[in-house]
Amino acid sequence: MGSLIPCLDLNLIPDYSIAVTPKSEPKLEPLDEELYFSTPNPISNSDPNPDPNSDVIQEFSPVSDITGEESDVFSQYYRISQLFQSVFARKLPQHSDLTVVDPNSLAIVPQPEETGVSAAVLNYKKHSRSAEMIRVSTLAVEDARYFRNLVRTTRMLYDSLRIFSSLEDESGRTIGKRMRGDLRAASLMKSRGLWLNRDKRIIGSIPGIYVGDVFFFRMELCVIGLHGQPQAGIDYVSASQSSNGEPIATSIVVSGGYEDDEDAGDEIIYTGQGGQDRQLARQCVHQKLEGGNLALERSKYYGIEIRVIRGFKYERSITSKIYVYDGLYRIVDCWFDVGKSGFGVYKYRLVRMADQPEMGSAVLKFAGNLRTKPLAARPSGYLSLDISKGRETLPVLLFNDIDSDQEPLLFEYLPKPVFPPYAFQQLGNNFGCDCVSGCSSGCFCAQRNGGEFPYDRNGILLMGKPLILECGSFCCCPPTCQNRVTQKGVKHRLEVFRSRETGWGVRSLDLIPAGSFICEYTGVVLAREQVALFTMNGDSLVYPSRFPKKWVEWGDLSQVFSEFMRPAYPSIPPLNFAVDVSTMRNVACYFSHSSSPNVMVQYVLYDHLNILYPHLMLFAMENIPPLRELSLDYGVADDWGGKLAICN
Template identity: 80%
Template sequence: MGSLVPYLDLNLLPDHCITPKIEPKLEPLDEEPHFSTPNPNSSAYSNHDTGHYPESGSDVIQEISPISEIAANGNDVYSEYYRISQLFQSAFARKLQQYSDFSVVDPNSDLTVVDPNSLAIVPQPAETNVSRAVAKYKKHSRSAEMIRVATLGVEDARYYRDVVRRTRMLYDSLRILSVVEEERRGENTKRVRGDLRAASLMRSRGLWLNRDKRIIGAIPGIYVGDVFFFRIELCVVGLHGQLQAGIDYVTASQSSNGEPIATSIVVSGGYEDDEDAGDVIIYTGHGGQDKQFARQCIHQKLEGGNLALERSRYYGIEVRVIRGFKYERSITSKIYVYDGLYRIIDCWFDVGKSGFGVYKYKLVRMPDQPEMGSVLLKFAENLRTKPLAARPTGYLSLDISKGRETFPVFLFNDIDSDQEPMLFEYLVKPVFPSSAFQHMGNSIGCECVSGCSNDCFCAQRNGGEFPYDRNGILLRGKSLILECGSFCRCPPSCQNRVTQKGLKHRLEVFRSRETGWGVRSLDLIHAGSFICEYSGVALAREQVALFTMNGDSLVYPSRFPERWMEWGDLSQVFPEFVRPAYPSIPPLDFAMDVSTMRNVACYFSHSSSPNVMVQLVLYDHLNILYPHLMLFALENITPLRELSLDYGVACDWEGKLSICN
């Protein structure tokens, strides 16, 4: 980010002297909410180091205002992030201790940092005699050392992907819990953005990725097409290091050759002279824009990020491109998509539409990369509304569920003549033995006629809180979740009835040369969201013995690894975190027969690093020996990306259960 140009306070000038405010190239979709200015004398400010702030490049750090000036500027994302960094360290931890299933004792034990050699998260020795809930804010500066990661082997690629996945999972868990805690505090309290709050805590613990090196080119573990809902998350994973500026670069003072080098840009169409044709981008440099009217008001200068882009063109250094745009199906109404690597092939100074000089850069996408995520999002939108127009051939059925699901389930095969999924009866919900429903007459439910509250009977059965937020996102994985059921008086809109309402996303069963039959979503699935249920005919132990004698394959729920432990695991942040253990269930002793009746979930591929997990849920009966197998997203899943489960035991040849292939 280039140098910030000082500006006058417009409120102190007469009308004929008003001068536009000059901003660096900012992300136009980052609409900053208005926050109340905190009281510096409040308890939230005590016991904190107010002298350390996150840096945004060494040239910007020197111009950061004192904390009092920062706090006063409540409309700026930078100032809000710095304010949260100070307020968050002890307040959030104390609030989290209200949860019944974990506590915070000595947070500095087993501190985690990023290993400079492997990017892996490794434990470090703890400080002693520390009683505060969270470690004092520590500054983890970005390194100026630039490297390019060579082609990774299969195992290395899987390892780094898992590191990124777990980091993003931790970020989402902290963000969701932060938002829930803010809601519990009430409407009259000062609100803090959950995305900034989670990022601040992770940064203070050294959990941001790729801080030890400035990676040129692709980031290990981040795929083309990955979607992010919050701008700060780009910083957490190291994809783009600026909180708000559109150009990320290594400054001249940090660069080994004394020249700035650009590493990534965010393209959002915020500058009137930008042109985005997908594979070719005409990108306008930063500086000189009137933010209020989104137009140029003075000439740009060849300095900061502008000079870095020109030097990257001169040396032939590729840059990462992230596109930000509005998206109605997002929890934030906007998303950021990583679209791969581009080379800057030209740079020139031109007169822009507003009559002021601007620097322009022509970027061309490098060949042999996966298709851009932004293109796939638009294609998926067409498939949702007009599938036959978007893909005239290949569809075997536009709904294999035959109207039994809340959304149609497409069946697509443009590879061969296999039509296997059409040969089975579609089973929306599993069939349990009659013994599972015995003694239902004695069941007790909540009496919440107008809607459940946190102190109702069903909340207490789940350990004192509801397992989902108001958007139906799973807060933390548990060994078992008890939803409100037919024995409860609460309405169908109750937030504790998430999984019993049927399919939540438009899914497509498709034929693949690599994995046989698989499933992909036509919707963007948020991490922690319910997807669908795994359905079949539940068989008791005696029945299982007969089926195995005949050589039939079955799905054993007990073999699904306990991936639910990963979702909401805060042990990296709070070493004394206790995983939810109530309610608990004995080992599952039944099998699911999907040989004649099955649903879309039976075609999910197997993966040792899955993007979907199994969460056990009860709602229509209370027999803990026969829970429902509900599938939730472990990460943000982009449209047309294959859904995968960890089955525990899979076919060695196909990577799937043989019964489902």
């Protein structure tokens, strides 16, 4: 396993006589939304002495009794909502500045002797970050896989909490005043000690986080330890925590918020913090060499690499903005200059370090060009602009600039699986909803799924289940129904491509949010007896029963709620069929195999009721950036990047 080594190149000598360096206003991100819905931030953005390591999250204000319908005993969502409520009832009494007057009503009032910020903000000191700085040496494959899985599961938990928290707000069951779902999710995870990389301050690359990883929320950067400031643009170890009394910067967020910033990709002119009028987005006073500004200067002096995260508006984001990790930079120069507004500013020239993957922000821009003008962006290499020949809702491209292989053109494209005829045996006419204008949470199909629909209004999977029952041919609801996600076809532009490492693979030209439907795994479905005959001449089939139950990881809240129970309904028996893709197949057959995949299989029924033959629907387990290869765990031994022979 790769070792964790102390960051000794700072020549740090403890000197406890050095006074704490004064701190200036953090470099805030003007393009970010306000963190709170209904009340002003109790910690003013103009506070001249913020704590750069406090990462305070505002918690709930005094609350009233819970409202809303609570009669649906079958509702999985209602049960999760109750877990949200009960955890805050237990958590708040742990803090000296709050008292639970009536545990049943969950009414909370401040202690008489506590006023102001301390009565509104919960600062979890027990989970504060360490100041011990280390670097992580090169990791072995198994170690890299472990840390990647750790980051993925943490992000899945964060996404699940965020989604359920947002749904709770929509339903009217929110405790007290509204708080954004991303903030509440981060708060819950922090209170459980689930934030990553808190016990050590990692200098440079963080294990399990890849260059090009995409995030929709600033708080997620804090949760995984990539950038520890919810709003400030410079993250650093403060002088009071550093062993030699000097602040050291570790990461920055570049979002174009300061008028003197210049971003050329591999080279950045970054403006220091402080002295900006946020409303006018310009400097109004001179900056000082203190706090984050001094930390950047000291990082230049000691040669400390800086993690750079770019934040920018992105129309395909669920929040209209995204954050992309673009790798490591070094500060090669810093100086004091007169800015565009006539006030003094500190500037830092950062240059991207060599031998790193391509910047994620550059890949996003290139993918945008491919979506609109693929032949202009790539003049050569395309074998087909749509191997589905119009059978999918979006074209599926075929690209090969490696060799002369054209294998995917030899197969008939199959947009939907071919099931045995007896799978469609009708069981009566009382197996669908009668929602003519649109489905509601109390309709028949919702009850069949345990009381709630499995998707939110954006089509994001809320929680993995043994089986999802979508509205289908038995139902009266329109095609726009919220419970018809997978049968509407692909929503992302997919490309089959040739790779030197993995043979044929699949990538998306779009950013795929975690929990999104990607496509169906299709082929000719063979019953058990047919499988026995087919394999007499060699086994070349895909067995759904071998797919690991990755769905149990999506929406698993057991780390936060001890009462959480994984969904067990609707249940299905062991699957005894196989999928033959030797002559007819679709784009899913070219997904790479990995035991640490970014795609999972979710069983779904919608056009028939035979639970022995569910559809194999593929969902994203994480935010998948454009042009990153899609991978699936087929349940066979692998070398973390192998391929199934049948698909290559």
